[in-house]
Amino acid sequence: MAMLRLENITVRFGARPALDAVDLTVAEHETVCVLGPSGSGKSTLLRVVAGLQSADTGRVWLGGRDHTRVPVHRRGVGLMFQDHQLFPQRDVGANVAFGLRMRGTGRATRDARVAELLDLVGLPGAQRRAVAQLSGGEQQRVALARALAPSPSVLMLDEPLGQLDRGLRERLVVELRQLFDRLGTTVLAVTHDQGEAFALADRVVVMDRGRIAQTGTPLEVWRRPASEFVARFLGFDNVVEATVRGPAADTPWGTVPVPAGTTDGPCRLLVRPAGVRLVPGNEGLDCEVAGRTFRGDHVALILQPRDAPRMEAACALRDAPEPGARVGVTFDPDEVVVLPATGHPPDPPPPNRRPAPTPAPARPAPGPG
Numbered sequence: 001m002a003m004l005r006l007e008n009i010t011v012r013f014g015a016r017p018a019l020d021a022v023d024l025t026v027a028e029h030e031t032v033c034v035l036g037p038s039g040s041g042k043s044t045l046l047r048v049v050a051g052l053q054s055a056d057t058g059r060v061w062l063g064g065r066d067h068t069r070v071p072v073h074r075r076g077v078g079l080m081f082q083d084h085q086l087f088p089q090r091d092v093g094a095n096v097a098f099g100l101r102m103r104g105t106g107r108a109t110r111d112a113r114v115a116e117l118l119d120l121v122g123l124p125g126a127q128r129r130a131v132a133q134l135s136g137g138e139q140q141r142v143a144l145a146r147a148l149a150p151s152p153s154v155l156m157l158d159e160p161l162g163q164l165d166r167g168l169r170e171r172l173v174v175e176l177r178q179l180f181d182r183l184g185t186t187v188l189a190v191t192h193d194q195g196e197a198f199a200l201a202d203r204v205v206v207m208d209r210g211r212i213a214q215t216g217t218p219l220e221v222w223r224r225p226a227s228e229f230v231a232r233f234l235g236f237d238n239v240v241e242a243t244v245r246g247p248a249a250d251t252p253w254g255t256v257p258v259p260a261g262t263t264d265g266p267c268r269l270l271v272r273p274a275g276v277r278l279v280p281g282n283e284g285l286d287c288e289v290a291g292r293t294f295r296g297d298h299v300a301l302i303l304q305p306r307d308a309p310r311m312e313a314a315c316a317l318r319d320a321p322e323p324g325a326r327v328g329v330t331f332d333p334d335e336v337v338v339l340p341a342t343g344h345p346p347d348p349p350p351p352n353r354r355p356a357p358t359p360a361p362a363r364p365a366p367g368p369g
């Protein structure tokens with residue numbers, strides 16, 4: 001059953017819509033993460049669902065009922081924002097009880113629910129603690145308990161872990177996922193961090209200038225980005241112009257094998273860094289190692305062919321050649337994705353024959369889970 005359905009939602013602040021005819025369905029018990037660059041409309045989407053922003057056109061359905069004109073406090077949705085927005089002068093218990101008090105829930109029921117929620121988020125017995133004395137991670141848990149306390153039909157999270165440091169975020173995201181699975185909560189979350197979205201979501205929605213560019217499971221979006229925009233947003237920059245002819249494509253990097261069944265004709269071609277294979281220098285495409293970045297479990301190499309755009313290769317630590325070395329490159333068709341030819345930004349300018357001394361800044365490319 002669809003717990004939340006957005007139908008043809010458009011929101012305009014000026015000439016350009018912040019949301020442009022958006023359709024989105026979130027099933028009961030599903031966790032959907034909305035991803036996208038700054039200004040793509042993520043927060044506006046959440047605000048429309050919460051009733052904090054009215055839409056110029058379209059309808060919002062919650063639990064099968066039209067909520068388009070229902071005011072914020074009657075929508076039954078829970079909200080948790082990046083900065084937690086806890087009341088600093090109240091203790092933890094009073095913060096968690098806030099939504100229940102607003103609803104007029106009796107004291108005994110309230111106290112029991114607060115205790116239950118604090119247990120759930122891993123802060124048992126913290127009712128009397130002062131909010132100001134909690135760590136960032138603890139405050140995040142209190143904010144979560146507060147949002148969950150009134151049993152919202154949909155829990156909405158806006159950059160829920162945005163201000164926490166990386167290690168804590170990675171831990172909390174796993175805890176959140178387990179908690180939502182256990183509670184069967186329906187969740188709509190917004191984040192700009194792919195790693196977070198991929199770890200949390202059953203389904204991700206990638207937004208581009210007020211429109212949905214792609215929706216799918218984290219693995220689907222990761223394996224098959226639908227457009228160059230999505231590919232680049234995920235951190236894949238090995239994209240070139242190509243023309244497919246049978247089992248391979250002509251590209252500035254020479255002939256690149258494509259997956260079986262690819263239609264002939266012009267396209268854009270993505271080769272994931274894992275599909276750029278190093279071979280001895282006298283084989284394949286001749287490249288110079290222009291830079292390398294240590295990425296924990298592998299090394300990202302920036303490779304500069306003679307007259308073609310640079311590319312990134314993922315290489316095992318022990319096999320990583322030194323900057324300045326000459327290597328040959330071949331391509332693995334399993335890591336090649338054919339993207340539509342239209343709607344892409346222009347190619348970067350042709351490279352100098354001599355590679356630049358430092359690599360292009362590398363963006364993180366998280367795995368799907």
Ligand SMILES: Nc1ncnc2c1ncn2[C@@H]1O[C@H](COP(=O)(O)OP(=O)(O)OP(=O)(O)O)[C@@H](O)[C@H]1O
Nearest residue numbers: 013017018036037038039040041042043044045192
């Ligand atoms: N109240 C407002 N008045 C005018 N323009 C707005 C308002 N709220 C949002 N916008 C514009 O709408 C567009 C989408 O904004 P929104 O905050 O939804 O994006 P976002 O994807 O959440 O961005 P970020 O990741 O930076 O928070 C932006 O161009 C923004 O400037």
